[in-house]
Amino acid sequence: MTFKTLLAAALSAVFAVAAQAQDMKMSVTTSFANSGLADVLLPEIKKDTGINVQLLIVGTGQALKLGAQGDVDAVLVHAKAAELAWLAEGNGTHRREIMYNDFIFVGPSDDPAGVAKADRATDALSAIAEAKAPFVSRGDNSGTHKMELRLWDAAGIAPQGDWYRAVGQGMGAALNTASGMNAYLMSDRASWLKFANKGDLKLVYEGDPILFNQYAYMPVNPTKHPHAKNDLANTLEAWLVSDRAKELIDGYTLNGEKLFTFNATVD
Amino acid sequence: MNDILQGLARAAKLVVTLNADLVEITLLSLQVSLGAAVIGSAIGLPLGAWLAINRFPARRMVIALLNALMGLPPVVVGLFVYVLFSRSGPLGVLGLLFTPTAMVIAQVIIITPIIASVAHQAIRELWADYHDLLISLETTHSQRIATLLWDGRRALMTASLAGFGRGIGEVGAIMIVGGNIDHATRVLTTAIALETGKGEFDMALALGFVLIGLAIAVNLTLHMLSRTERGSRW
Numbered sequence: 001m002t003f004k005t006l007l008a009a010a011l012s013a014v015f016a017v018a019a020q021a022q023d024m025k026m027s028v029t030t031s032f033a034n035s036g037l038a039d040v041l042l043p044e045i046k047k048d049t050g051i052n053v054q055l056l057i058v059g060t061g062q063a064l065k066l067g068a069q070g071d072v073d074a075v076l077v078h079a080k081a082a083e084l085a086w087l088a089e090g091n092g093t094h095r096r097e098i099m100y101n102d103f104i105f106v107g108p109s110d111d112p113a114g115v116a117k118a119d120r121a122t123d124a125l126s127a128i129a130e131a132k133a134p135f136v137s138r139g140d141n142s143g144t145h146k147m148e149l150r151l152w153d154a155a156g157i158a159p160q161g162d163w164y165r166a167v168g169q170g171m172g173a174a175l176n177t178a179s180g181m182n183a184y185l186m187s188d189r190a191s192w193l194k195f196a197n198k199g200d201l202k203l204v205y206e207g208d209p210i211l212f213n214q215y216a217y218m219p220v221n222p223t224k225h226p227h228a229k230n231d232l233a234n235t236l237e238a239w240l241v242s243d244r245a246k247e248l249i250d251g252y253t254l255n256g257e258k259l260f261t262f263n264a265t266v267d
Numbered sequence: 268m269n270d271i272l273q274g275l276a277r278a279a280k281l282v283v284t285l286n287a288d289l290v291e292i293t294l295l296s297l298q299v300s301l302g303a304a305v306i307g308s309a310i311g312l313p314l315g316a317w318l319a320i321n322r323f324p325a326r327r328m329v330i331a332l333l334n335a336l337m338g339l340p341p342v343v344v345g346l347f348v349y350v351l352f353s354r355s356g357p358l359g360v361l362g363l364l365f366t367p368t369a370m371v372i373a374q375v376i377i378i379t380p381i382i383a384s385v386a387h388q389a390i391r392e393l394w395a396d397y398h399d400l401l402i403s404l405e406t407t408h409s410q411r412i413a414t415l416l417w418d419g420r421r422a423l424m425t426a427s428l429a430g431f432g433r434g435i436g437e438v439g440a441i442m443i444v445g446g447n448i449d450h451a452t453r454v455l456t457t458a459i460a461l462e463t464g465k466g467e468f469d470m471a472l473a474l475g476f477v478l479i480g481l482a483i484a485v486n487l488t489l490h491m492l493s494r495t496e497r498g499s500r501w
Contacts, residue, residue, distance in 0.1 A: 054450075069353045071364055173464055222336075
């Protein structure tokens with residue numbers, strides 16, 4: 001213990017990186033940050049509550065892992081089944097739904113698989129599998145990836161073959177890959193709208209209620225990780241469900257399109 | 268091609284206007300990688316010299332291991348340091364994860380084998396010339412090491428700069444242990460990865476050009492300070 005204390009003192013003396021009292025860390029999904037919503041909310045959070053929220057932008061799988069290890073104070077993700085399992089393991093105090101957006105299918109502008117004509121999202125996947133049209137999967141255990149796998153399952157298809165490319169990376173990297181190969185892929189709407197390297201891709205399918213994408217906020221359990229800043233996490237939660245947050249989230253548009261819909265219930 | 272030109276133009280604009288975010292991440296890049304290069308040199312240079320002048324049974328094995336470690340994958344080093352400094356890990360109480368200090372530690376692990384290996388090679392050749400002289404003067408081990416380090420300083424600077432070069436361009440380890448947090452642990456390479464993910468290729472390239480410029484500036488500065496490559500000096 002003395003060695004550790006000495007080491008800590010020596011290291012922080014060298015680099016002077018002592019954390020300030022009002023900093024808190026939150027792991028969030030790439031879509032929250034890439035959509036640009038974070039850039040709108042964070043300065044307002046700082047102004048209203050004095051909390052400087054430091055974002056760790058990762059996939060939902062890694063975001064939950066960081067929370068379970070106690071390396072962040074709260075998580076904001078979108079994969080309900082994984083969130084409930086995470087809570088059941090005692091990693092967090094509770095789950096609070098904040099807002100939603102939706103998933104869309106993106107593909108080559110000439111739509112060789114005829115996805116645009118599909119009635120349901122599962123039909124769209126079936127059409128892609130039947131045509132063996134190149135499809136890029138996140139393959140990184142993120143919320144978007146889990147949703148995609150659930151849809152394949154619902155369509156009764158086990159995707160495999162040359163046409164199914166799992167890139168194992170974030171939304172941006174997957175979009176870049178799809179753009180390069182002119183392939184289909186499933187993306188959250190926000191990341192797609194903000195993406196700057198669209199190439200020949202366009203939005204080919206949207207609107208099935210199954211594509212609903214709920215974001216939930218979960219503070220890390222201070223009983224499991226006593227150093228977790230639970231008071232700041234609770235202050236942040238109160239702000240996230242406030243009228244001010246509702247106004248900013250509902251009011252955030254990109255190219256005239258609304259990206260997120262606030263749906264937190266205030267108790 | 269268009270992206271490259273736009274990237275160059277954007278890089279020029281960012282640098283000329285001294286964009287505040289750019290200055291911040293550039294300074295942090297310098298702080299982390301120069302810090303790692305200094306610490307890595309303090310460990311690697313004497314280690315390389317020590318290996319050059321000492322003979323012991325496992326010497327060949329140690330040198331082979333050191334050379335192999337030059338190829339350490341940064342992602343694995345990052346993960347290793349992450350697990351070590353995670354709140355649930357053995358050194359979690361220090362609270363160093365997602366700080367520049369953790370990034371320096373990860374880079375020290377990555378670049379020390381490179382610095383030590385290059386230093387060992389340079390010192391070994393020098394030792395062949397100095398061997399008889401230093402032995403006949405009945406110097407101690409540490410005196411020999413000090414002499415060799417001083418007289419081989421120009422070659423050793425190359426060793427340190429090779430280490431710095433690996434550090435400043437490295438992204439895999441610092442992404443994991445630093446977390447790429449805006450205004451806290453974001454450096455040039457992680458910012459480039461972020462902009463690429465957004466599809467903002469011209470911005471990513473602009474940052475890339477700044478990174479290359481920075482590496483050149485650091486190398487030139489050190490060469491000027493140490494007065495190498497000047498006129499008739501060798």
